[in-house]
Amino acid sequence: MIKLFSLKQQKKDGEAAPRAGNQKKASAAQLRITKDIHELNLPKTCIVDFPDPDDLLNFKLIIYPDEGFYRGGRFTFSFKVGQMYPHEPPKVKCETPVYHPNIDLEGNVCLNILREDWKPVLTINSIIYGLQYLFLEPNPEDPLNKEAAEVLQNNRRLFEQNVQKAMRGGYVGSVYFDRCLK
Amino acid sequence: MGLGGPYGTCLSRLNTTQLMLSNDDRSAVADCKNSQKAAVDSTNIIRRWQNIQKILRRAGPFCHPDFDVGQNTFEFLRKVKVLVIGAGGLGCEILKNLAMMGFGNLHIIDMDTIDLSNLNRQFLFRLKDVGRPKAEVAAEFIRKRVANCNVKPYYMKIQDLDQEFYRSFNLIVCGLDSISARRWVNGMLLSILTCDGMDNEIDVSSVIPMVDGGTEGFKGNLRVILPGLTPCIDCTIDLYPPQTTYPLCTLANTPRLPEHCVEYVKLVLWPKENPWDKNAPLDGDDPMHISWVYEKSMERAYQYGITGLNYRLVQGIVKNIIPAVASTNATIAAACVTEAFKLVTNCCLPLSNQMIFNDVDGIYCYSYTMDMKEDCVSCSNHAKNLEVKSSMTLNDLIKHLCENPSYQFDSPAVMAYVEGRLKTLYMPNIPSIEAATRVNLKKSLAELGLQHKSEIAVADKTSPSTVTFSLLFISAK
Numbered sequence: 001m002i003k004l005f006s007l008k009q010q011k012k013d014g015e016a017a018p019r020a021g022n023q024k025k026a027s028a029a030q031l032r033i034t035k036d037i038h039e040l041n042l043p044k045t046c047i048v049d050f051p052d053p054d055d056l057l058n059f060k061l062i063i064y065p066d067e068g069f070y071r072g073g074r075f076t077f078s079f080k081v082g083q084m085y086p087h088e089p090p091k092v093k094c095e096t097p098v099y100h101p102n103i104d105l106e107g108n109v110c111l112n113i114l115r116e117d118w119k120p121v122l123t124i125n126s127i128i129y130g131l132q133y134l135f136l137e138p139n140p141e142d143p144l145n146k147e148a149a150e151v152l153q154n155n156r157r158l159f160e161q162n163v164q165k166a167m168r169g170g171y172v173g174s175v176y177f178d179r180c181l182k
Numbered sequence: 183m184g185l186g187g188p189y190g191t192c193l194s195r196l197n198t199t200q201l202m203l204s205n206d207d208r209s210a211v212a213d214c215k216n217s218q219k220a221a222v223d224s225t226n227i228i229r230r231w232q233n234i235q236k237i238l239r240r241a242g243p244f245c246h247p248d249f250d251v252g253q254n255t256f257e258f259l260r261k262v263k264v265l266v267i268g269a270g271g272l273g274c275e276i277l278k279n280l281a282m283m284g285f286g287n288l289h290i291i292d293m294d295t296i297d298l299s300n301l302n303r304q305f306l307f308r309l310k311d312v313g314r315p316k317a318e319v320a321a322e323f324i325r326k327r328v329a330n331c332n333v334k335p336y337y338m339k340i341q342d343l344d345q346e347f348y349r350s351f352n353l354i355v356c357g358l359d360s361i362s363a364r365r366w367v368n369g370m371l372l373s374i375l376t377c378d379g380m381d382n383e384i385d386v387s388s389v390i391p392m393v394d395g396g397t398e399g400f401k402g403n404l405r406v407i408l409p410g411l412t413p414c415i416d417c418t419i420d421l422y423p424p425q426t427t428y429p430l431c432t433l434a435n436t437p438r439l440p441e442h443c444v445e446y447v448k449l450v451l452w453p454k455e456n457p458w459d460k461n462a463p464l465d466g467d468d469p470m471h472i473s474w475v476y477e478k479s480m481e482r483a484y485q486y487g488i489t490g491l492n493y494r495l496v497q498g499i500v501k502n503i504i505p506a507v508a509s510t511n512a513t514i515a516a517a518c519v520t521e522a523f524k525l526v527t528n529c530c531l532p533l534s535n536q537m538i539f540n541d542v543d544g545i546y547c548y549s550y551t552m553d554m555k556e557d558c559v560s561c562s563n564h565a566k567n568l569e570v571k572s573s574m575t576l577n578d579l580i581k582h583l584c585e586n587p588s589y590q591f592d593s594p595a596v597m598a599y600v601e602g603r604l605k606t607l608y609m610p611n612i613p614s615i616e617a618a619t620r621v622n623l624k625k626s627l628a629e630l631g632l633q634h635k636s637e638i639a640v641a642d643k644t645s646p647s648t649v650t651f652s653l654l655f656i657s658a659k
Contacts, residue, residue: 031648038595142431
C-alpha cells in the first residue's frame with residue numbers, strides 16, 4: 001500500500017526537492033512527433049523540409065507527382081502540429097495555388113483523415129500518403145472546388161487541359177494560378 | 183469511558199488551540215460589528231471542526247493501514263499545501279468544500295474574469311464582482327467566510343508558473359474545462375517525478391497526487407491520479423470523445439445543419455472577410471465578432487434553406503460552450519474533495535481510480551479501476567537514469583545506446599532540452615535534418631550544452647514510443 005504523505009512531509013515555497021536543474025521536459029506532442037518524423041517512410045515523390053531542424057512541429061511537405069493529372073508539378077504543403085497532437089490532427093494547408101476538386105483556392109484541403117476521420121493511431125506518414133493519393137485520384141464526389149469537380153466529372157479531357165493550364169501558370173476561368181512545374 | 187471521555191478531551195484541547203489563534207482570526211472576529219454575532223462566530227469557530235475531528239480520532243475497518251489516529255493528522259490537514267486549478271463552476275465548489283473540511287493552506291489559480299452568466303452557479307461571486315479575476319474574488323470570499331483559512335489567488339495561466347511552483351504542493355485538485363489544460367498539468371506533475379538511484383524506481387516522495395473532476399451537463403467524472411503510479415491523463419486520452427468536426431466539403435458545398443453554417447463562417451469566411459485585421463483571431467467574448475459571425479451564418483443558412491439558427495447557438499459554437507448544471511458540479515466537487523481529504527489524512531482508502539456520474543435519466547454512478555497504458559508517451563516514460571561522461575561525444579553516446587544490452591537501439595534520433603528549448607541533436611533518417619545536425623556527432627556532451635541531470639529524448643524503431651533518459655555525469659576515470 002502506498003502511503004504518500006508522512007506527516008512531517010510539509011512542503012514550503014522555494015524549498016526545492018532534488019533539483020533537476022531548470023531543464024524542461026519535452027511535451028507529449030513533441031515526444032510523439034519526434035517518433036513520427038524519425039520513422040517517416042516517404043514515397044519517392046515526396047520530400048519534407050524543416051526550416052528549423054529543432055522545431056519538428058512546423059514543417060513543409062513538397063509533393064512531386066510522377067503520374068496522373070498533376071505529373072511534373074510541385075506542390076508545397078505546410079504542416080502545423082499542435083500541443084494536442086496526436087489527440088488532434090495537425091493543421092495542413094496547401095501553399096501552392098492548385099486547380100483541384102479537393103483543394104480550394106485558400107489552400108484548405110478536404111481529406112477525411114485531416115478532420116472527421118482523424119485517429120491518434122494515424123501518423124504524419126498516413127497524412128502524407130493521403131495527400132499524395134489526392135494528386136493521383138482527385139475525388140469529384142467530395143468537392144471543395146466545385147467548378148473543378150464538375151469539370152472532372154463531365155469532361156475529363158477538359159479537366160486535364162485545365163490542370164495543365166494552371167500548372168504552367170495562367171488563368172482557368174477567372175482564376176489565376178502561379179506556375180508550379182518543377 | 184463511553185463517548186463523553188474522548189469527546190470531552192477533544193473539546194478541551196480544541197479550546198486551548200482556539201485560544202492561541204492567530205491575529206488573523208482575531209481581526210476576523212473583530213470585524214463583526216454586531217457583538218452578538220461575534221459571540222456566535224467564536225462558538226462556530228470552536229465547533230467548526232468537531233465533525234472532522236470525529237473522523238480523524240477514530241480508526242475503522244476502511245482506514246489506510248498507516249492511518250495515524252489523533253490530533254497530528256488534523257494539524258497536518260490544516261497546513262497541507264493544496265493547489266486548486268480553476269475557479270469556475272467546479273472550482274468554486276471545490277474551494278468551498280476544502281475550506282469547510284479543514285484544509286487551511288489553499289492556493290487557487292484561474293486566468294478568467296467573472297462574467298454575468300457565471301453567477302447562477304459560481305456562488306462565490308456577486309454582481310458587483312463582474313469583470314474581476316475569479317481567483318481573487320474566490321480567495322477573498324473564502325478568507326472572509328472561513329476564519330483561519332489561508333487562500334492565495336493566482337490570476338494567470340497555469341503555463342505562466344514553473345516547475346518550482348508546482349513542486350511546492352502536496353496535492354492538486356483540478357476543476358478544468360479542457361483536455362489540453364489537463365494534459366498540461368499531467369505533464370507537469372510527471373516531469374516532477376524523480377527516480378531512486380539506479381534501479382529507476384519512482385521516488386514516492388516526488389509524487390504529487392492529482393484529483394481531477396470534470397462535468398458536462400448532467401454528466402460528470404472524477405479521477406484520482408498518482409503520477410507515475412496509476413494511469414495518467416495521457417494513458418486514457420482515447421476515452422475523451424473527439425470534438426465534433428464536419429467534413430470540410432460538406433461545410434463548403436452541402437450544408438444541412440445550422441452548425442454547418444456557423445463552422446463554415448468560422449473556418450472559411452473569418453480569415454478571408456472579417457472586417458477587422460486579417461490575422462485577428464475570432465474572439466468569442468467580443469460581441470462584435472459574434473454578431474458578425476451570426477449575420478454571415480444567417481445569410482448562408484438562408485441561402486441553403488436551413489432553419490434553427492440563432493445568436494445563442496452561434497455563440498455556443500464559437501466559444502465551444504458546454505452546458506453547465508450546478509448540481510452536477512456540486513456532486514463532482516464533493517467527491518473530489520472527499521478524495522483529497524482521504525489522500526491527505528489516510529482516514530480511508532482513496533478511490534481506485536475513476537468514478538463516473540450521470541443523472542440524465544435517473545441516477546447512475548459507478549467507480550472502477552483503469553490500468554496504466556504500458557507504452558503511454560507521458561507516464562511510461564519517466565526518465566531512466568543513464569550514466570555518461572561529460573567528455574563523451576554524441577556519437578559515443580549513440581553507440582552506447584545501440585550497444586547497451588538493455589536498450590539495443592538501431593538508429594536512434596536524439597533530442598534534448600538545452601537552455602530552455604528543445605533541440606534536435608541528431609536525426610539520421612531525414613536528409614535535411616541529418617545534414618544540419620551531423621556536426622553535433624563529434625561534439626562532446628558538455629559542448630552540446632548538456633549538464634548533469636539533463637534529459638534527452640530518444641526515438642528509435644525498436645521502441646513503441648520515444649524514450650527519455652536523465653544523464654548522470656560520472657567523473658571520467
